[in-house]
């Protein structure tokens with residue numbers, strides 16, 4: 001059996017037997033559906049009246065990826081200009097590709113489309129072997145990267161609930177099935193927002209244009225104590241986020257962290273010696289008490305760093321595009337064979353993509369692995385493998401085949 005036949009067969013099995021009919025797609029009849037087929041084709045402008053109809057289509061045509069529009073249309077099957085846009089959900093896409101992690105260099109590789117040369121880490125402009133420019137990056141859904149993405153999702157949920165006032169019932173969180181998380185906001189209040197309005201929300205969430213140069217402190221001259229923001233309330237919005245963020249940062253800060261930020265040695269010493277006092281004052285008054293030896297420039301640098309830590313790393317173009325097609329919940333991601341899985345907001349800390357997004361739990365498959373880092377499915381750890389034939393549980397084999405790192409073989 002070829003790898004493509006194997007993948008196709010597993011996807012067909014999933015859509016025929018396991019795709020849940022209680023998958024929630026609000027206003028399903030007003031959305032446009034799009035499908036990527038295994039034959040490298042894209043089918044768009046489809047529409048369905050019920051989830052049963054969707055399932056029937058999925059098990060008949062077995063697409064490799066399934067999408068629907070965040071938008072609602074009067075005529076979802078019409079051409080773009082004639083669809084008549086009625087509104088759209090507010091969507092956030094968090095992808096590990098946008099979050100710097102220390103492990104990228106270990107598990108991400110790139111391949112030359114010309115000569116097949118494989119390199120690791122940052123992709124060069126040209127292939128060092130043949131000077132070809134057709135290079136493609138191959139990422140890996142690793143635990144560290146996915147944990148980093150989850151932390152961003154948790155930060156985003158905090159902003160959406162605390163600052164924007166959305167309730168849990170208006171928010172849905174999903175694991176994307178590959179390297180990130182999707183947050184959907186589904187409610188009347190966001191429906192009519194145009195691209196510009198959505199860009200404002202993006203800017204707020206990602207802290208773009210946030211004032212970190214403490215102009216209000218300069219005006220009053222740098223004395224005794226100052227708040228991190230001009231806003232009076234320290235219990236709300238970015239003001240709280242900066243104050244809380246500074247507390248969290250200082251409570252576990254090491255000399256090395258401060259030096260990496262480019263602080264002078266004496267300033268580092270003073271902060272390390274006086275940090276308990278600074279923390280106590282921050283906690284009691286929400287204000288920063290100035291300390292001798294730490295100038296305004298240093299505080300500004302620190303606030304800027306805290307703002308970066310507190311900002312949410314999202315793929316901004318996804319949120320501002322009011323016609324965007326997004327992956328449909330409970331469908332399979334062809335990059336992994338994992339599901340786009342529902343994440344309970346109240347239990348997000350416990351969500352484990354390598355356990356909760358697994359679509360296949362039975363059977364073993366023999367594969368020849370080209371090159372793969374150590375990985376986990378459920379409680380079982382596999383690899384690292386290099387140029388080896390192994391027999392793996394279906395979900396593990398499918399992951400490697402989907403990532404192009406293994407081929408199905410008949411016999412080990």
Ligand SMILES: [Zn+2]
Pocket residue numbers: 112113114115116117127128129130131132
């Ligand atoms: Zn090459």
Ligand SMILES: [Zn+2]
Pocket residue numbers: 101103104107142143144145146
């Ligand atoms: Zn990683």
